[in-house]
Amino acid sequence: xxxxxxxxLLQGLAVLWIVATFTFTxxxxxxxxPYSYHGDRRIAPEILAHWRxxxxxxxxxxxxxxxxxxxxxxxxxxxxxxxxxxxRDILIDYVPxxxxxxxxxxxxxxxxxxxxxxxxxxxxxxxxxxxxxGIALFFYSMPxxxxxxxxxxxxxxxxxxxxxxxxxxxxxxxTFDRWxxxxxxxxxxxxxxxxxxxxxxxxxxxFQRAAMLDVIRLEFVVTARAKxxxxxxxxxxxxxxxxxxxxxxxxxxxxxxxxGGAVLxxxxxSWPGMGYVTATxxxxxxxxxxxxxxxxxxxxxxxxxxxxxLLYALADPRVRAA
Amino acid sequence: MRIALRTPAILLAILAACGGPGHSASKAHPxxxxxxxxxxxxxxxxxxxxNETSAQVGAVLFEKLAEVGDSLxxxxxxxFRPSLADSWTWAPDSLSIAFHxxxxxxxxxxxxxxxxxxxxxxxxxxxKDVGSPVGPLLAGIDSVTxxxxxxxVFWFHSxxxxxxxxxxxxxxxxxxxLLQNMPDSMLRTxxxxxxxxxxGPYRFVRWVSGSTIEVVADSTFHRGRPxxxxxxxxxxxxxxxxxxxxxxxxxxxxxxxxxQDIEQIASHPNLKAVRYPSMTVFYVRFSERSRGWHGPHxxxxxxxxxxxxxxxxxRRRAVSTVFDSSARVALGPxxxxxxxxxxxxxxxxxxxxxxxxxxxxxxxxxxxxxxxHKGAVPxxxxxxxPGTSTQRQQMAVLLQDMFKRVGARMDIEHVDxxxxxxxxxxxxxxAAFEGMTVDPTPSGIRQEWSTSAARAGGTSNTGYxxxxxxxALIDSAVAASSPKAAIAQYRRAYATLIDxxxxxxxxxxxxxxxxxxxxxxxxxxxxMWWVNLADWSIDDGxxxxxxxxxxxxxxx
Numbered sequence: 079x080x081x082x083x084x085x086x087l088l089q090g091l092a093v094l095w096i097v098a099t100f101t102f103t104x105x106x107x108x109x110x111x112p113y114s115y116h117g118d119r120r121i122a123p124e125i126l127a128h129w130r131x132x133x134x135x136x137x138x139x140x141x142x143x144x145x146x147x148x149x150x151x152x153x154x155x156x157x158x159x160x161x162x163x164x165x166r167d168i169l170i171d172y173v174p175x176x177x178x179x180x181x182x183x184x185x186x187x188x189x190x191x192x193x194x195x196x197x198x199x200x201x202x203x204x205x206x207x208x209x210x211x212g213i214a215l216f217f218y219s220m221p222x223x224x225x226x227x228x229x230x231x232x233x234x235x236x237x238x239x240x241x242x243x244x245x246x247x248x249x250x251x252x253t254f255d256r257w258x259x260x261x262x263x264x265x266x267x268x269x270x271x272x273x274x275x276x277x278x279x280x281x282x283x284x285f286q287r288a289a290m291l292d293v294i295r296l297e298f299v300v301t302a303r304a305k306x307x308x309x310x311x312x313x314x315x316x317x318x319x320x321x322x323x324x325x326x327x328x329x330x331x332x333x334x335x336x337x338g339g340a341v342l343x344x345x346x347x348s349w350p351g352m353g354y355v356t357a358t359x360x361x362x363x364x365x366x367x368x369x370x371x372x373x374x375x376x377x378x379x380x381x382x383x384x385x386x387x388l389l390y391a392l393a394d395p396r397v398r399a400a
Numbered sequence: 401m402r403i404a405l406r407t408p409a410i411l412l413a414i415l416a417a418c419g420g421p422g423h424s425a426s427k428a429h430p431x432x433x434x435x436x437x438x439x440x441x442x443x444x445x446x447x448x449x450x451n452e453t454s455a456q457v458g459a460v461l462f463e464k465l466a467e468v469g470d471s472l473x474x475x476x477x478x479x480f481r482p483s484l485a486d487s488w489t490w491a492p493d494s495l496s497i498a499f500h501x502x503x504x505x506x507x508x509x510x511x512x513x514x515x516x517x518x519x520x521x522x523x524x525x526x527x528k529d530v531g532s533p534v535g536p537l538l539a540g541i542d543s544v545t546x547x548x549x550x551x552x553v554f555w556f557h558s559x560x561x562x563x564x565x566x567x568x569x570x571x572x573x574x575x576x577x578l579l580q581n582m583p584d585s586m587l588r589t590x591x592x593x594x595x596x597x598x599x600g601p602y603r604f605v606r607w608v609s610g611s612t613i614e615v616v617a618d619s620t621f622h623r624g625r626p627x628x629x630x631x632x633x634x635x636x637x638x639x640x641x642x643x644x645x646x647x648x649x650x651x652x653x654x655x656x657x658x659x660q661d662i663e664q665i666a667s668h669p670n671l672k673a674v675r676y677p678s679m680t681v682f683y684v685r686f687s688e689r690s691r692g693w694h695g696p697h698x699x700x701x702x703x704x705x706x707x708x709x710x711x712x713x714x715r716r717r718a719v720s721t722v723f724d725s726s727a728r729v730a731l732g733p734x735x736x737x738x739x740x741x742x743x744x745x746x747x748x749x750x751x752x753x754x755x756x757x758x759x760x761x762x763x764x765x766x767x768x769x770x771x772x773h774k775g776a777v778p779x780x781x782x783x784x785x786p787g788t789s790t791q792r793q794q795m796a797v798l799l800q801d802m803f804k805r806v807g808a809r810m811d812i813e814h815v816d817x818x819x820x821x822x823x824x825x826x827x828x829x830x831a832a833f834e835g836m837t838v839d840p841t842p843s844g845i846r847q848e849w850s851t852s853a854a855r856a857g858g859t860s861n862t863g864y865x866x867x868x869x870x871x872a873l874i875d876s877a878v879a880a881s882s883p884k885a886a887i888a889q890y891r892r893a894y895a896t897l898i899d900x901x902x903x904x905x906x907x908x909x910x911x912x913x914x915x916x917x918x919x920x921x922x923x924x925x926x927x928m929w930w931v932n933l934a935d936w937s938i939d940d941g942x943x944x945x946x947x948x949x950x951x952x953x954x955x956x
Contacts, residue, residue: 108818108819109815109818109819109822109823110816110818110819110821110822111818111822114817114818114819114821114822114825114859121450121533121859122533122535122536122847122858123856123857123858123859123860124536125531125532125533125535125536126858126859127858128528128531129531132531157589160442161440161442161609162442162443162448162588162593163443163589163593163594164589168609171609171610172609172610227640230641230644231644234644234648235644235647235648238648241650242641242644242645242648242650243636243637243641243644243645243650244611244612244634244635244636244650245608245611246608246611246612248434248611248612248614248632248634248650249432249434249632251612252605252606252614344637345637345638345641346637346638346640346641347637347641348611348635348636348637348638348641349637350440350608350609350610350611350635350637354610354637355610358439361816361817361818362818363818
């Protein structure tokens, strides 16, 4: 088990280095730099030259790469030129917001998706199965930005139940007590989370349904049924547990979505999270911010994959033994 | 199962009731202006702010010594309004100006604002370690001294008509007592940039990154409390979200409406559209040097060809097709809001037949493919167009058709802004569809179109337009002894520039803001609509959020 973990960690570090190098190279190959555009206003060439010098942007690419790796090795993620502050501070502000949004969305998606998958598998071929799959597929096939806009239009404009965008009621937030603030924040989460859940749960339900149907046919289930065990107990204790293995893998693979999976939804609902800040940073060629965002997301992929491997080992003794 | 279905519905109902419109409407609100806009500020430290949101917030937190008046006159000191300085005195030789500070002025932490703050602010703005974009504008100032605690004297290298403008309005005054112990090079990362203490009409409250910046009226402001109690800048990530906020009442002001938004606002009982002048001018810049800087451009290196191509464009039709009546044809790299503007300036007419004749005369022969050639060189070029600007894209297609009629083929290259600027800076372009916010300072034209700007490189004069006559006229205007003489010289310079056709001057936009009907803006200045925010007012009664109920109901 330790060797497995150590091996995976080393692989993870190599992946992170490759990702950092690849992102750095791609970004610098794109035309322009962080000082190429400042709106329609002009900034004197000598000032631009000064700033480019301060941030090593006037050096050859290999020298800039050296600067970048050296600062990474020191744990310094760099300075965001578009936001005029260290990238670390920006991540501290924005990462929790995306984690909050995506954690809630992923948890709800898995809960709803697994429940739907179980329901569809147990009622295979019935109206409930077809209806559930049809509705899920309907939402799954929609572009996320469009679904987000429609939800905003219906539930925030036509029926003004939820706020249209943002993370708080900007007018009243300062006067709220703790509970009001929490309630207000949850209200702002409803539409973006609902959009994401509607998008994601269909895929999870399909996975779960297929896994359940695979397990239902196995001999030990037939044996349990022959012994007179109730269908509910068979579904919960025998089928569902075994059918969860592919879902664990899926959960591990969706972990990177915690940071990078909601770019368009964040943009539509003006949710100031990592998707929003990364999209803005790409537009302004904010090298440090983009590379750090990608790096943090990659780190999550690595952690997610390792976590999935470990969960697999815990859930399946055969994997542990191997 | 019934319980399972009910639970989410009950939760949603509870959430919908938490802090909703009804909840906020029940409170007694101070008047609040909620401005929705697309970008967050980068810093609230004025010398380093580079985006418009920072400028807007900075303008209500920090003061200048004086303010340009509504007429936008920037030569001499006529029309300027007192701000931190309640009066000023010119030296007999005009080589220094003494600004007399309002003794009642103070920082929002209670410390009096003194001349030492002015001296410090000047030093920071010109410091090489700080690298403020304002620095080059202060090149004519030799030094700043403080003979007493409420007098700051600006000393100049030489006389110019923009002395007062540069000294009085380019610098926002900073609190020396909070910043002076910090090395200049560290100012960029100072916490002050996110939690500023100013002396302006509003006091900083909070900044939630990517979401909200809030300021409240300062009752102790030395020129009197502003009329609106609170101003909130609310960041909306895209124009649609911004408009939905305005329509739903979550915001009550947006600075720019799109054409389709204006039509919707017209039918909305609680919103109004207010048009104000703009300082942005749009044009197609020709590169007079070939790509890679190897001699003159095969097409645009010839002044007559540039003039012919300009005459091939029916600008009035192009502008009215794309903008209807919300933009006007530009005469040059300036707008009608400038004091040096003259509607009688000569312009190249729309004359496609004359354009074709000029091209014939210059050896561009029409080929069988409908494209003119001069030897082996076709009359063909690429126009860089920002992919995010719908209007520029629409207009580019119209231009393409008009050029085709005289035998010129234009290819449209859609690029993003950084790519466009990078390619212009590296001289890797034929023509570029640019938009530029014009400096109200007429001499700013030198930075963009002079020979020295072309030679300096960077993003200015990337087309390498050079004409010693134009340079001399601008120099004369800057050194003129009276505003009247200066304006005459500027107009002659404009005429020279228009005649040389380094660009096709297309349009100057007017901007339309959207706001609640109970919002009463003071004069919205062309260069900075937000300058007079302290004089704006909002009618008593429900504000933004309270109004949202009526707006949403009224919509259906």
